[in-house]
Structures are given as C-alpha cells and as structure tokens.
Amino acid sequence: MSADDAPGGDGNDEAFEGDDTDGNRSGDANADDRDALLRVSRLEAGYETGQVLFGVDLAISRGELVSLLGRNGAGKSTTFRAIMGAAVPRVFGGEIDFAGTSLLGRRPDEIARSGLGFVPEDRRCFPRLTVAENVRLAINHAANPLSLDAVLSLFPELANMRGKEARNTSGGEQQMLAIARALATNPEMMLLDEPFEGLAPYVVRRIEDIVREINNERNITVLFVEQNAVAAMAVADRHYVLDEGRIVETVSTERLREDADLRQRYLGV
Amino acid sequence: MTDRPGRPDRPEADDSDRFGPSTDGGERTDEPAVSRTHEGGPAGSEPDVLSGRSRRLVSLIGRYRVPIGLIVLVLFLRPLVSQPWALGFGRIAATMLIWMLFVASFNLLFGFTGLLSFGHAMFFGFGTYGVAIAVSRFSLPFVAGAVVGITFASAFGYLLGRLIVNKGEIYFAMLTLAVAQAVYFVANRNPYELTGGSNGITGTVPPWIETYRGETTVVLGGLSVDWYWAVAAVFLICALGLWQVLRSPFGRSLIAIRENEALARAMGVDTERYKIASFTMSGALAAVAGALLAISDQGAALETLGVLTSGDAVLMAVLGGVNYFFGPLAGVFVWLFAEDYLTDFEVLYFPLREFVLVSVDLSGVLEYWRFLLGGLFVVIVLLSPKDGVWGFLRGLVTRVARVGERLGGGSRER
Numbered sequence: 001m002s003a004d005d006a007p008g009g010d011g012n013d014e015a016f017e018g019d020d021t022d023g024n025r026s027g028d029a030n031a032d033d034r035d036a037l038l039r040v041s042r043l044e045a046g047y048e049t050g051q052v053l054f055g056v057d058l059a060i061s062r063g064e065l066v067s068l069l070g071r072n073g074a075g076k077s078t079t080f081r082a083i084m085g086a087a088v089p090r091v092f093g094g095e096i097d098f099a100g101t102s103l104l105g106r107r108p109d110e111i112a113r114s115g116l117g118f119v120p121e122d123r124r125c126f127p128r129l130t131v132a133e134n135v136r137l138a139i140n141h142a143a144n145p146l147s148l149d150a151v152l153s154l155f156p157e158l159a160n161m162r163g164k165e166a167r168n169t170s171g172g173e174q175q176m177l178a179i180a181r182a183l184a185t186n187p188e189m190m191l192l193d194e195p196f197e198g199l200a201p202y203v204v205r206r207i208e209d210i211v212r213e214i215n216n217e218r219n220i221t222v223l224f225v226e227q228n229a230v231a232a233m234a235v236a237d238r239h240y241v242l243d244e245g246r247i248v249e250t251v252s253t254e255r256l257r258e259d260a261d262l263r264q265r266y267l268g269v
Numbered sequence: 270m271t272d273r274p275g276r277p278d279r280p281e282a283d284d285s286d287r288f289g290p291s292t293d294g295g296e297r298t299d300e301p302a303v304s305r306t307h308e309g310g311p312a313g314s315e316p317d318v319l320s321g322r323s324r325r326l327v328s329l330i331g332r333y334r335v336p337i338g339l340i341v342l343v344l345f346l347r348p349l350v351s352q353p354w355a356l357g358f359g360r361i362a363a364t365m366l367i368w369m370l371f372v373a374s375f376n377l378l379f380g381f382t383g384l385l386s387f388g389h390a391m392f393f394g395f396g397t398y399g400v401a402i403a404v405s406r407f408s409l410p411f412v413a414g415a416v417v418g419i420t421f422a423s424a425f426g427y428l429l430g431r432l433i434v435n436k437g438e439i440y441f442a443m444l445t446l447a448v449a450q451a452v453y454f455v456a457n458r459n460p461y462e463l464t465g466g467s468n469g470i471t472g473t474v475p476p477w478i479e480t481y482r483g484e485t486t487v488v489l490g491g492l493s494v495d496w497y498w499a500v501a502a503v504f505l506i507c508a509l510g511l512w513q514v515l516r517s518p519f520g521r522s523l524i525a526i527r528e529n530e531a532l533a534r535a536m537g538v539d540t541e542r543y544k545i546a547s548f549t550m551s552g553a554l555a556a557v558a559g560a561l562l563a564i565s566d567q568g569a570a571l572e573t574l575g576v577l578t579s580g581d582a583v584l585m586a587v588l589g590g591v592n593y594f595f596g597p598l599a600g601v602f603v604w605l606f607a608e609d610y611l612t613d614f615e616v617l618y619f620p621l622r623e624f625v626l627v628s629v630d631l632s633g634v635l636e637y638w639r640f641l642l643g644g645l646f647v648v649i650v651l652l653s654p655k656d657g658v659w660g661f662l663r664g665l666v667t668r669v670a671r672v673g674e675r676l677g678g679g680s681r682e683r
Contacts, residue, residue, distance in 0.1 A: 084535055124529060128592075140521075141538050
C-alpha cells in the first residue's frame with residue numbers, strides 16, 4: 001500500500017483549513033476540568049460472566065488528546081462499549097456524561113449522532129460496501145456531517161480507491177477508512193479502540209500523524225485505547241492507566257516516560 | 270405443480286448451457302453493491318482497444334447491467350422454457366416470474382438485511398387470498414383485491430416487525446414461522462366462508478381474463494395481451510424498484526446492517542427502524558407476487574400459505590445465491606426447472622435418443638426429485654453458502670474473462 005509516500009502533513013493541513021465546517025467548534029483546549037466534555041464517574045459494568053469495571057473515572061476536556069492504557073483484560077474496550085451504549089456490557093452503576101447530557105440508557109445510534117465518533121477495534125468496516133459507501137453511510141446518518149470530498153481529501157490514500165470494496169483494501173487502508181468514517185460525522189469527540197494494533201510500523205506512524213492532526217487541526221477531542229505505552233506516549237498528552245477495572249493513575253507523557261516502575265507494574269513493559 | 274399437460278418427449282440435451290439465455294446478458298450483472306462502482310472488472314481491459322464512444326457504451330452497460338439483465342430475462346424466459354429440448358412448456362414462464370418476484374422480496378429481507386423469515390408465505394398468501402376473496406366472493410375488481418391484499422400485508426408486516434424485529438436472529442425466524450402457521454390455520458378454518466378452508470378458492474377469473482386451451486389472455490378495451498406479458502410488466506416494475514431501493518442510501522444501510530449490525534448502530538444507523546422498513550417492504554412485494562398468482566392459478570390454494578412455501582423461498586434463495594440481485598431469480602429458475610424436468614422424464618439415453626448406446630430406466634428414482642434437488646442444495650451450500658448457483662456462474666465468467674484477457678494481452682504485445 002502507498003500510505004507512506006502520500007502527501008505529508010502540509011497537504012493535509014490545507015485540506016483541513018479549506019473546510020469551513022470547522023468554524024462552529026469552540027477551540028478552547030484548556031477548558032476547566034469541571035466542565036469536561038466527557039465525564040465518566042464510578043462506572044461499574046460487566047458481562048454475564050462477571051463484573052469487569054469497578055468504578056472507572058474519566059474526565060476529558062475539550063481539545064485534549066488522551067490515551068486509556070492497560071493490559072489485556074483490564075477493561076479498556078468494556079469502558080468504550082459502555083460509553084457507546086452497546087447492548088453488552090451491562091452498566092450496573094455510575095454516570096457517563098457527554099457535553100452535559102447523560103449517555104446512560106440512550107441507544108447507540110443516538111449516542112453516535114450526538115457527536116461521538118467511534119473507531120472500532122480491528123478496523124472494522126462494512127466489507128462488501130465500497131470505501132465511498134462506508135463513508136457515505138456515516139454521512140447519511142449524522143446530524144451535521146462533512147461532505148464526502150472533504151473527508152476523502154484528508155486521506156489521499158483512500159481518495160483514489162472510492163469504488164473499491166472495503167474487504168479488498170489493506171489493513172492500514174481499513175484503519176484510515178474507519179477513522180474517515182468517524183470523522184465524516186463531524187464529531188466533537190472521537191473514541192478510537194486500539195487504532196495502532198496489528199499494523200506495519202510505517203503504517204502506525206501514518207495513523208499516529210492522522211490522530212494528531214485530527215486533534216490539532218480540527219480541535220476534535222480524542223480518547224484512544226492502547227496496550228502499548230510506547231505508542232501511546234508518541235501520540236497522547238495525558239494517559240489514564242486502567243488496571244483490573246479501576247483507574248489507577250492519571251499521568252502526563254513525561255511522567256510515564258520517566259516512571260519505569262509504573263509501566264512495569266501496570267503495563268508490563 | 271406436479272402434473273402438467275403432456276409435452277413432447279425431449280432428447281437428452283447438454284445441460285451446460287441450459288439456462289444460458291436467462292443468464293445471458295446477466296453475465297455482467299452482479300449485486301448492486303459492486304455494480305455502480307466497479308472499475309477494474311473484466312471490462313476494464315477492453316477500453317484501450319475501443320474508441321471513446323464504445324468505451325462510454327461499455328460503461329453504460331456496466332452501470333445498467335441489472336435493468337438490462339432483467340429485460341433480457343423477461344424477453345427470453347418464455348421462448349427458452351418453451352423449447353422442446355427444455356421444458357416444452359411455455360406456461361410455466363409466468364409462474365416462474367411470479368416466484369422470482371416472491372423470492373426476490375424474501376431476499377430483500379434475508380440476503381440484504383440479514384433477517385431470516387421462515388414465514389414469508391403469509392405475505393404471498395395475503396396477496397393471493399386478497400385477490401381471490403375480492404374477485405370470487407364479492408365480485409370486486411382485481412385491483413381492489415390486490416390493493417387490499419398488499420395494504421394488509423404491509424400493515425401486517427409493519428406491526429409484526431415492530432414486535433419481533435429486535436428479538437435476535439433465531440427468535441425472529443421462529444416467530445415468523447409461528448405467525449405464518451397461525452395464519453395458515455385461520456385460513457384453514459374458513460372464517461365467515463371467506464377462505465374456503467382446505468379447498469381454497471377456485472374460479473377466480475376476472476372479466477378481463479380469457480382462457481382458451483390453457484392459454485390465458487388479458488383482454489382490456491379491445492387490446493389483447495398474453496398473460497405472460499402482463500406478469501412480465503409487473504415483475505419488471507417491481508424488480509427495477511427493488512434494484513433502485515437496494516442502490517439507494519436506504520439499501521446501503523440495510524447492507525450495513527447485514528454486514529455488522531452493532532457497527533451500523535455505532536455509526537448512527539437506527540437499525541430497528543430500517544429493519545422494520547425492510548420487513549414491511551418485503552411483505553408488500555411478496556403480496557404483489559401473490560396477487561399475480563391468484564390470476565395465474567385462477568384461485569387461492571391453502572398450500573400457498575403453508576410452511577413448505579416459506580421453506581421453498583428460503584431454499585430457492587440460498588440455491589441461487591443470497592448475496593446477488595440475480596441470485597434468487599437464478600434459484601427459482603433452477604428449482605422450478607429441475608422440478609419440472611426431473612419429474613417428467615423417465616428414460617435416459619446415451620448419447621442421444623436417435624443413437625442409443627445405453628439407456629437407463631429412471632422411472633421411480635426420479636419420483637424423489639426433491640431428494641435430488643436437496644443433494645444439489647447441500648453441495649452448493651457446502652461449497653459456498655452465500656454464492657449459490659449465481660455466484661458460481663459469475664466466478665466462471667470472471668475466470669474465463671481473465672483467461673481471455675491474458676490471451677488478448679499476449680496477442681496485443683506481439
């Protein structure tokens with residue numbers, strides 16, 4: 001795939017600036033922690049086989065780029081699924097607020113339309129729909145979407161394979177497609193579930209660039225799940241460390257980089 | 270449809286191109302998902318040897334291959350099945366088109382939304398009984414009966430859909446089966462002398478239908494048209510409508526639900542609403558087919574509502590290939606063709622009847638035609654569950670085209 005030789009940051013920046021739908025978003029990145037865009041408090045959730053989350057607390061302000069770190073089985077994906085209102089896990093207690101309204105008890109499609117863009121794990125796309133149709137689907141069901149051309153202009157790799165079925169694209173292209181699809185809904189915040197998992201190193205770098213661009217240029221708040229502390233440190237400014245269903249640490253990238261003991265204890269690196 | 274008027278004996282013909290004409294022109298027809306945006310297909314290598322004008326023609330044919338395929342199907346189906354070496358029996362063509370419409374409506378739900386209904390016969394039956402009751406019991410015009418039947422099927426589908434569409438795959442299948450059985454038993458009890466119980470309704474012949482020696486003709490205001498063409502017109506309108514629906518954003522959303530419902534929901538698709546809409550639309554289309562069946566069969570038979578009818582729809586769709594627009598149509602063709610063909614012939618001559626070397630007496634064995642068809646079904650499902658006969662043919666065409674491309678490319682280099 002040709003992801004790495006595509007036009008770099010500059011070309012994309014122009015595309016970002018050329019799109020005026022950006023204007024309606026407030027750009028204050030340093031909002032007070034008390035009026036966080038996404039606030040999860042004392043979240044308890046689990047499956048039929050048992051409880052997984054025992055009181056997860058997150059508070060993410062507008063404009064932040066935050067990672068949710070943790071080992072396999074720590075409850076990262078469960079947290080995401082609970083936020084997105086999936087049928088499983090069941091939420092036992094706690095609160096999830098997004099932009100001042102509670103998300104609990106709302107249908108997943110309503111949550112998606114309320115300004116939360118979701119990029120599922122394993123870069124899930126609709127395999128028999130084409131690249132363009134995948135994006136158009138999100139556009140057709142969003143409250144205030146971008147245009148197809150505006151979205152694809154940010155992903156030159158995808159722009160010239162609009163008619164290709166998603167199942168015939170490479171892993172990196174599928175990940176970009178999943179991100180493009182979430183971006184097309186013009187969300188206030190994006191949740192990415194393991195966006196760098198299982199990709200070749202140079203593709204990982206491209207996806208990292210994209211995630212940073214989304215945050216910097218579009219002022220979209222980003223929360224992503226990651227197992228690998230190194231990858232998370234390369235992208236995010238702040239990190240939540242999740243262990244056995246609880247948030248055990250909230251650290252800056254510098255702290256995480258210096259504190260080898262912390263990484264060893266909770267992340268095994 | 271086991272006993273048919275006698276047909277000329279047919280020599281053993283080569284099976285390979287038996288349904289050539291019906292699929293002919295459809296060789297480029299495929300599921301709408303690919304049809305609009307196909308770029309690098311078999312036709313992709315041709316343009317460089319063609320002029321701009323013919324290139325535009327090729328792309329136009331590519332874009333409208335489904336309508337073209339449908340028209341070719343309608344035009345050639347009857348002449349094909351009338352051939353003495355085929356079925357020698359043109360009347361089955363109208364029945365085939367009606368069943369194609371029915372199974373296509375079923376496949377809107379199964380193949381394109383991912384909902385398996387085991388009770389689709391009830392919608393088919395609503396159309397049939399609507400027309401039969403209106404015409405035979407109340408002497409109302411056909412159109413009134415059809416409108417009532419289709420409206421009832423839509424309303425029934427909508428309300429039932431609201432109740433059961435989110436119950437999960439297995440429960441959806443079971444609940445549709447249960448409701449269809451309930452409808453069957455109600456019709457069997459002959460409420461208010463309307464449905465005729467197990468005898469069904471006979472003699473449903475509107476004044477504009479004339480039958481002479483088994484040929485049904487529509488006579489309207491001095492114009493007389495064969496019944497087949499009336500069916501073909503309705504079939505074409507409905508099938509083209511279905512094609513438009515499937516390639517619209519609505520249809521794309523249905524496919525997204527089929528592919529991954531949870532993901533579709535996370536992308537903002539109100540999946541429940543879409544599934545109800547698909548169920549309603551599918552029921553309405555099945556009722557249209559049913560309304561035609563009432564005229565074709567000149568009445569309503571209780572078996573139309575039976576569980577076998579629902580089961581046949583499922584099997585035909587899977588046999589043909591549920592992922593393709595033409596899959597269910599091919600499935601109906603193969604099924605009805607095989608049914609008619611296998612139940613009819615008794616002695617197999619090798620190589621030909623005129624030059625017999627070996628003859629095999631098959632009478633008795635072929636009474637079990639459903640068993641043989643079942644065997645074919647198992648083989649196809651084991652080989653490729655979603656591709657079916659149509660997927661197999663498409664694969665064949667693609668492979669042949671690739672070989673041709675390689676040969677053509679080689680000669681161009683020289």
